[in-house]
Amino acid sequence: MVILITGGAGFIGSSLADKLLSAGNRLLVIDNLNNYYDLKLKKQNIVSNLGNPDYTFYEGDICDKELTARIFAANEIDYVVHLASLSGVRHSFKCPFEYLKNNIVGTRNLLEQMRNNKVGKIVFASSSSVYGECNAEKFREDAGIESPVSPYAVSKLACERILRAYSKSYGISAICLRLFSVYGPRQRPDLVVRKFVNLINEDKPVPVYGNGKTVRDYTYIDDIVSGICAAINYDKSLYEVINLGAGKPISLEEVIDTIEKVLGKKAKRQNLPMQRGDVYKTASDITKAYKLLNYEPKISFEDGIRNFIQWEEAQQNS
Numbered sequence: 456m457v458i459l460i461t462g463g464a465g466f467i468g469s470s471l472a473d474k475l476l477s478a479g480n481r482l483l484v485i486d487n488l489n490n491y492y493d494l495k496l497k498k499q500n501i502v503s504n505l506g507n508p509d510y511t512f513y514e515g516d517i518c519d520k521e522l523t524a525r526i527f528a529a530n531e532i533d534y535v536v537h538l539a540s541l542s543g544v545r546h547s548f549k550c551p552f553e554y555l556k557n558n559i560v561g562t563r564n565l566l567e568q569m570r571n572n573k574v575g576k577i578v579f580a581s582s583s584s585v586y587g588e589c590n591a592e593k594f595r596e597d598a599g600i601e602s603p604v605s606p607y608a609v610s611k612l613a614c615e616r617i618l619r620a621y622s623k624s625y626g627i628s629a630i631c632l633r634l635f636s637v638y639g640p641r642q643r644p645d646l647v648v649r650k651f652v653n654l655i656n657e658d659k660p661v662p663v664y665g666n667g668k669t670v671r672d673y674t675y676i677d678d679i680v681s682g683i684c685a686a687i688n689y690d691k692s693l694y695e696v697i698n699l700g701a702g703k704p705i706s707l708e709e710v711i712d713t714i715e716k717v718l719g720k721k722a723k724r725q726n727l728p729m730q731r732g733d734v735y736k737t738a739s740d741i742t743k744a745y746k747l748l749n750y751e752p753k754i755s756f757e758d759g760i761r762n763f764i765q766w767e768e769a770q771q772n773s
């Protein structure tokens with residue numbers, strides 16, 4: 456298959472690219488290499504694939520109509536995996552318009568290119584943040600409880616709706632995967648796990664927002680990549696929204712306890728109030744992912760933390 460991955464130099468996109476390449480696909484990757492975090496990390500993510508004849512990298516923006524039109528015209532694309540996004544929840548309050556423009560206009564432009572070039576399938580990385588302050592024990596896709604509380608979350612929910620409209624109007628198959636707190640090798644440095652491991656290693660204070668009681672459904676990168684691959688092969692319906700989580704929510708306190716245990720080192724915990732845009736809890740119900748995609752997360756949180764720390768140490772020694 457010829458697959459276009461947007462945002463393919465990032466954490467999830469580059470991990471997915473490695474997996475899809477090893478499965479024999481031809482990949483086109485577009486990424487504008489924005490400076491939301493250290494560019495060196497994104498370049499490291501893609502460097503090993505740059506000489507591969509089955510891998511073409513385009514440095515550019517998904518909002519750029521001329522460039523995207525050229526990419527679609529020059530290649531017979533079977534499938535689009537759309538991961539490009541401005542993604543920080545807290546950061547989205549600093550520049551909300553940028554988030555809405557980048558994420559919503561970019562998605563619509565991609566869909567227009569798909570329509571013009573008769574590319575009929577897309578998987579989109581949505582987010583657990585579309586659920587907002589949800590009181591349910593576990594968040595189900597069909598509960599109608601979306602109440603986003605940040606510009607980032609609003610942009611993701613808007614994209615889901617645009618995808619649904621294109622699916623209905625033009626017969627494009629669209630699978631929106633609501634990803635829950637992804638962690639593991641190559642993780643974004645602004646996110647819990649990588650950020651905390653680094654702070655603890657450097658003996659710096661660890662900011663424990665919400666006094667450690669907030670809960671997240673941390674999901675290991677390999678499980679997310681398997682879920683995305685299964686979604687690419689799903690063809691039973693035209694539009695679906697599917698949670699991809701671990702199904703085992705963990706408190707921030709437990710995250711730090713686990714990192715301390717694996718590192719063999721104590722954190723300097725600094726209790727702080729919750730931040731704007733933070734929600735008390737995310738918790739995925741993954742019944743639908745299991746039914747439709749045969750998705751079953753395999754990596755326990757402690758094993759995932761161990762893998763991440765081993766990877767991080769290898770990076771530092773290389």
Ligand SMILES: NC(=O)c1ccc[n+]([C@@H]2O[C@H](COP(=O)([O-])OP(=O)(O)OC[C@H]3O[C@@H](n4cnc5c(N)ncnc54)[C@H](O)[C@@H]3O)[C@@H](O)[C@H]2O)c1
Pocket residue numbers: 461462463464465466467468485486487488489491497515516517518537538539540541542557561580581582583633634635636637638643
């Ligand atoms: N990491 C998580 O925990 C998580 C959770 C829920 C959803 N998601 C979603 O998954 C996707 C991937 O997340 P990630 O953690 O790998 O983030 P990331 O920032 O590492 O990767 C996103 C990539 O998209 C690129 N990009 C952004 N805007 C672009 C544009 N207009 N044109 C071209 N490239 C652009 C960036 O340069 C970056 O390399 C995002 O859509 C994100 O919102 C991630």
